[in-house]
Structures are given as C-alpha cells and as structure tokens.
Amino acid sequence: MELKLKIDEELCTACKLCQQVCIRDNIEVEEYARELGSGTCFECGHCVAICKAGAITLKSYEGLEDRIQEFNPRENVLEYDQLLEFLKRRRSIRWFRKNKKVDRETFDKLFEGAYYSPTAQNEQDVEFAVVDEKLDEFMELVYDIIKVDEDKFFRIREFGDYLKDSSTKEFHPLLWSGNQLILTFSADKTSAVIANTRLELLAYSLGLGGFYSLFILKADEIDHVRLMEFFPQIDKNKHMYSAFIIGYPRVRFRRTIPHKKINVNYL
Numbered sequence: 001m002e003l004k005l006k007i008d009e010e011l012c013t014a015c016k017l018c019q020q021v022c023i024r025d026n027i028e029v030e031e032y033a034r035e036l037g038s039g040t041c042f043e044c045g046h047c048v049a050i051c052k053a054g055a056i057t058l059k060s061y062e063g064l065e066d067r068i069q070e071f072n073p074r075e076n077v078l079e080y081d082q083l084l085e086f087l088k089r090r091r092s093i094r095w096f097r098k099n100k101k102v103d104r105e106t107f108d109k110l111f112e113g114a115y116y117s118p119t120a121q122n123e124q125d126v127e128f129a130v131v132d133e134k135l136d137e138f139m140e141l142v143y144d145i146i147k148v149d150e151d152k153f154f155r156i157r158e159f160g161d162y163l164k165d166s167s168t169k170e171f172h173p174l175l176w177s178g179n180q181l182i183l184t185f186s187a188d189k190t191s192a193v194i195a196n197t198r199l200e201l202l203a204y205s206l207g208l209g210g211f212y213s214l215f216i217l218k219a220d221e222i223d224h225v226r227l228m229e230f231f232p233q234i235d236k237n238k239h240m241y242s243a244f245i246i247g248y249p250r251v252r253f254r255r256t257i258p259h260k261k262i263n264v265n266y267l
C-alpha cells in the first residue's frame with residue numbers, strides 16, 4: 001500500500017498525539033510513529049498540524065513546505081466581539097464604483113483565504129472563475145439558458161428586455177452596476193459555498209462589496225452541460241454553486257436593520 005506520510009524518526013518523540021488525532025487509524029506509535037498504510041489516509045493533515053516536533057509531512061505536498069506556518073495553539077487571533085461586529089455590518093452591495101476594478105493582486109488575496117477552506121473528503125476541488133472581459137458573452141449564455149423560466153420570474157423577463165435594448169434601463173436587472181463576477185465550482189455544493197463565503201468576508205475586509213446571484217446559478221440547474229461549455233478547463237463533474245458579483249462599493253450603509261427571529265431548535 002502506498003504510504004502518504006514522511007515521518008522523521010529522529011525527530012519523533014513518540015508522544016502519540018498523531019495517533020490520537022488520526023481519524024483513519026493509520027498511525028501506530030511504539031518507538032516512533034509509523035504509518036500503517038491501511039490505504040484509507042486522505043491526507044487530512046491532522047498529524048502534520050499537531051506534531052510538536054514537526055516530524056511529519058505529507059509526501060504529495062512536497063515542495064509546498066513554505067505553506068507550513070507555525071503558530072501558538074493557545075493564541076486567539078480573533079475576538080468574538082470584533083468578528084460579530086464585522087458580520088453585523090455587512091450588506092449586499094449592488095452599486096459599484098465605475099472607474100475602479102478589482103485587480104489581480106486583490107483577487108489573489110481573496111483566493112488565498114479560500115485556500116484554507118475545508119472541503120468534503122478533503123478533495124480540495126473548489127475552482128473559481130473570474131468573469132470580467134467575457135462578462136457580456138457569459139450573461140448572454142446565461143439568459144439563453146434561463147429564459148425558459150421567464151414566465152416564472154419577472155427578473156428574467158427584465159433581463160431579456162435589457163439584452164434586447166440595453167439603452168432603456170440604467171441598471172442591469174441581474175448584475176445591477178457590477179462588472180466583475182466570481183463563480184465557484186465544485187463537485188460538492190457545501191464545499192463551494194463555504195469557500196465563496198470566506199472569500200466574500202475577506203472581500204469586505206478589503207473594502208470591497210458584492211452580492212450573490214440566484215439567477216445566474218439557475219443556468220447550472222437548468223442546463224449544466226451547456227453552461228460548462230463556457231468553461232472548457234473546468235471538470236464537468238463540478239457544478240457552479242455560487243455566483244458573486246464583486247466590486248468597490250459606491251454606496252455606504254450606516255446602520256443595521258432588524259432581522260426575523262432566528263429559529264434554533266435544541267433537541
């Protein structure tokens with residue numbers, strides 16, 4: 001069986017922490033830690049992250065050791081009150097500054113946060129597309145797919161009217177004043193949504209804003225195969241599970257609003 005871990009026997013202190021946190025019972029510790037090679041390791045990295053001696057690395061991530069960052073496990077880097085305040089103040093942004101686009105460096109900062117997202121089975125299969133120059137072309141495809149639902153949703157009808165004569169309306173019925181779009185793909189819906197949510201929060205921390213689009217997502221629900229033709233480089237087994245319009249806000253909100261009571265069921 002192929003071994004996934006590289007264990008430095010000299011460094012190992014046989015403390016057994018790695019064995020304790022391995023959810024696949026793949027490590028045994030006697031004189032030092034040894035991988036059992038049960039074939040079930042999915043490289044979750046718990047053993048790497050917990051080892052006090054730094055004795056374990058993952059073979060398939062060789063060359064990416066600069067990604068390993070030491071930290072004090074007792075240190076709380078974000079206080080609840082500060083995070084809550086941040087979450088409270090966010091709102092969807094639909095009106096953006098015309099002359100200031102999000103640049104590559106800033107996008108990279110957002111994707112860097114998504115890099116640390118959990119994914120189902122640690123697949124790390126979340127992929128993004130930034131639609132910018134090809135936005136009009138993409139939106140025409142979206143319309144062509146979702147127009148079957150025109151009678152059900154007035155927004156789709158408005159979208160069709162807008163495309164036919166874009167001079168009549170000031171704002172795009174789906175994009176408002178947005179002109180950059182982040183799409184998130186994965187085989188697993190939850191993984192994609194988690195990644196995009198983190199990206200969204202980081203965006204707010206950088207003074208950006210945006211909103212999720214339900215209608216763009218409909219294109220994947222209605223005709224996944226056709227939609228994916230626009231993204232030949234993305235695996236067809238992945239779905240577009242999140243569409244986030246992003247940019248620099250042109251409006252500033254100044255207070256929170258009341259929300260419906262949140263229902264929590266303690267069972």
Ligand SMILES: Cc1cc2nc3c(=O)[nH]c(=O)nc-3n(C[C@H](O)[C@H](O)[C@H](O)COP(=O)(O)O)c2cc1C
Nearest residue numbers: 090091092093094173174176211212213214215216
């Ligand atoms: C899954 C999802 C889909 C959404 N779709 C749209 C959309 O298609 N168009 C839009 O303008 N806003 C969309 N929104 C934004 C919501 O309308 C917005 O979150 C809600 O009005 C609450 O306002 P707030 O985000 O400013 O707190 C969507 C939000 C979510 C979470």
